[in-house]
Amino acid sequence: MFEVRERPQMVERALLVHVYQHRRDEEESQSLLEELGELVKTLGIGVVDSVLVRAPKTTARYLMGSGKADEIMTHAHALDCDCIVFDNEISPAQQRAWEEESKICVIDRQEVILDIFAQRAQTKEATLQVSLARMQYALPRMARMWTHLDRQGGGSGGGKGGAGAARGEGEKQIEVDKRLARERIARVKAELEDVRKIRMTQRKERMKTPVPVAAIVGYTNAGKSSLLNLMTDSDVLAENKLFATLDTTTRRIELPDGQPLLLTDTVGFVRNLPHRLVEAFKATLEEATLADFLVHVVDASSAEAKKHGRTTIEVLTELGAEEKQIITVLNKIDCVEDQDRLNELKSEFPNAVLMSVKEHIGVDDLVARMNQMLHDRVVRADYRVPAYRGDIIARLHSDAKVLKLDYDEADAVITAVVPKQLESFFDEFRVR
Incomplete structure (x- = not known):
């Protein structure tokens, strides 16, 4: 298997470059450049400097004018950089031109994200997805x-x-x-299809018992895995790093009305996420499209909270999940000291649940909202089941939530919360 790059030495000093056309885009471009810095640091590469370049007209060779390109190359050599990282997507020809002229390794945002994903992939499915995306990127x-x-x-x-x-x-x-390379890509696609078939089989098995599913989505590093850990008392990896989670993790919780709910953590989104990664990770992200509802986590402490929220909705739209019911969670409110800022976020995300996963603030509010989302999925009823019908009693225990169980002579008197789909199955034993 070939690699995206051949790096004879470890890259240590990077110069970041973002090219934009219109003055109105300067603020957004600066924000993207700062985010690129976080992505590069996630790879363990030091950021020496970052440069914003306004190029009213892009060029086929350098993406900017040759004079400005020479200036950046000179700057990179003066800083003793061993890598120039473009926030913009650059073509293979542009990448080659920059490397020939500067004699410095040149990569773009896509390659940075691909390398991060390659480091973080754990399961076979994620590894295959990353491998496919990297090879498709490397081929041209x-x-x-x-x-x-x-x-x-x-x-x-x-x-x-x-x-x-x-x-x-x-x-x-x-x-x-x-x-x-093309043969290898074809083999990986075939392997990935086999993994997806296994996932589909597992999903069908899970759907035989109609337990509702909620997918936790949001911008990378918003606190999705930490929220899953808090809600389910589990220990999913939760680091203060971009793309700490690549593999989906599902845990079961019980709502106040006794109804079970499966919570699924998903990979974080990011602005300008390479389309080949969206394609490669559709098997992972499809958990969001198949969920009964979504929990959209937004980092309230981030200055880019609004844009991050919009990016998540854009990716969900691309996946075909924009019509899903969504509970928005404004996380890390303990880090927001400015009340005007908090009010601004409330206006941008109306009906959001205010939370601090770290301080365990807002958990009850979120659980109540989840319960409300599914209130029409269950019915609470009393049942009288003959003792010899152990199959019915066992089914109530396995597929419903038994709240109370007593015995009256030869009958079991049961109070249970039953999924609507199974209501007719137990109807003949219901106490009217």
Whole structure:
């Protein structure tokens, strides 16, 4: 399997660059550049400096004018940088041009995110998804990996005067490598399809017992995994890092009315998430599209909270989950000291639940909202079941929530919360 990059030495000092066209985009561009810095630091690479470049017209070779490109290359050498990281998506030709001119490693936001995902993938499914995305990214960039062969002579061929020179060894080799890469991509896609079939089978088994599902979604590092841990008393990895969670984790909780609920943690979203990653992670993110409702976690302490919230909705729309009912959670309110700022967030996210997962604030409010979401999914009733119908009693215990159980002569008198889908199944034993 080939890698996205061949790095003979560890990259340690990076210069960040963001190119924008219109003055009105300057503030947004600065925000994206700061976020890129967090992404790069997540890889363990030091950020030496960051540069905003306004280029009214982009160019095919450098994405900016040649004069500005020379200025940035000179700046990178002066700072002793070993990597230039573009926040913009750059084409393979642009990447090659920058590297040839600067003699410095050049990558873009997509490659940074792909490398982070490669570090964080744990399960077989996530590993396959990352592998697929990285190979699809690398395929059109393979030509630059063979530049060391460009100087090889072609040798004489079979035309007049050697005019039809034979192809050089490097040209043949890259075609061989591209074919092998495409075959590898096809194999990974087939493996991923098998994993998805297994996931679908597991989901069908889970749906036989109609337990509702809520998917926790939101911007990366908003506190989704911490919320899952708090609500379910579990120990899912929750770090103060971007993309700490790549694999879905599902835990079961019980609501106040006795109804069970499955909570699923999902991968975090980010602005300008590469489309190939959205495609590659659809099997993971489809938990959001199949959930009964969503819990949208927003980091209230972030200055970009509004934009992060909108980004999440945009990705959900791309996944086809925009029509889902959503409970919005404004997390980390203990870090918001400005009341005007909090009021502004309440206006942007009306009916949001105010929470601090760290301080255990707002848990009861969230549970009540979850209960409200599913109030029409269950019915509370009393049942009188003959003692010899142990199958019915067992089914009430397994598929419903038994609140009370007494015995009256030869009958079991049961008070239970039953899913609406099973109401008719127990109807003949219901006490009117």
